[in-house]
Amino acid sequence: DTEVTQTPKHLVMGMTNKKSLKCEQHMGHRAMYWYKQKAKKPPELMFVYSYEKLSINESVPSRFSPECPNSSLLNLHLHALQPEDSALYLCASSQVRLSPGELFFGEGSRLTVL
């Protein structure tokens, strides 16, 4: 199983809603990531988890709250988002620090904030 599965594929929410994005992998990877990608822009790193602990937070606003309940799951909790947060949210996983170190990406969750 070399898949990273993300749900939902599409999400529309209002600025006062609370929702969550979910990500799952069964490759035994102990590093998991959230990236945000706006149209015609590269993916931008948001968070990195290593061994289920948050190791990198790229100055992401607190309205985005990541959670790693176990080594296979990664969530991104969303609350009080702004329309400019509309984007494709990509989850990825990898070995923690082995070469070549490629990330395996999910298909993404496309979020629209009204």
Add this chain to the structure above:
Amino acid sequence: DQQVKQNSPSLSVQEGRISILNCDYTNSMFDYFLWYKKYPAEGPTFLISISSIKDKNEDGRFTVFLNKSAKHLSLHIVPSQPGDSAVYFCAARARYNAGNMLTFGGGTRLMVKP
């Protein structure tokens, strides 16, 4: 300040000819470089990588060249096929980073015409 740059947003090539995608970087702490391919509505998929201690890596129709003194890498696809039409992202990993966090370039859209 973009640390990884792909200066050509798009490239059009005839089927059977060579496609050359270019990438420049500024951070001398990058120790691994990767190319990802992205189809619409899908997450990026890993294509090929190169360590900073090498200057060439080849995998079938795909070859990546690294020129460390120029801080430049390129991806060659020979022969190009219509199925290669996608957005190609160059990415780099810094040796001091936790996990395998990657910095992505802006992407180049490759169109291979039959």
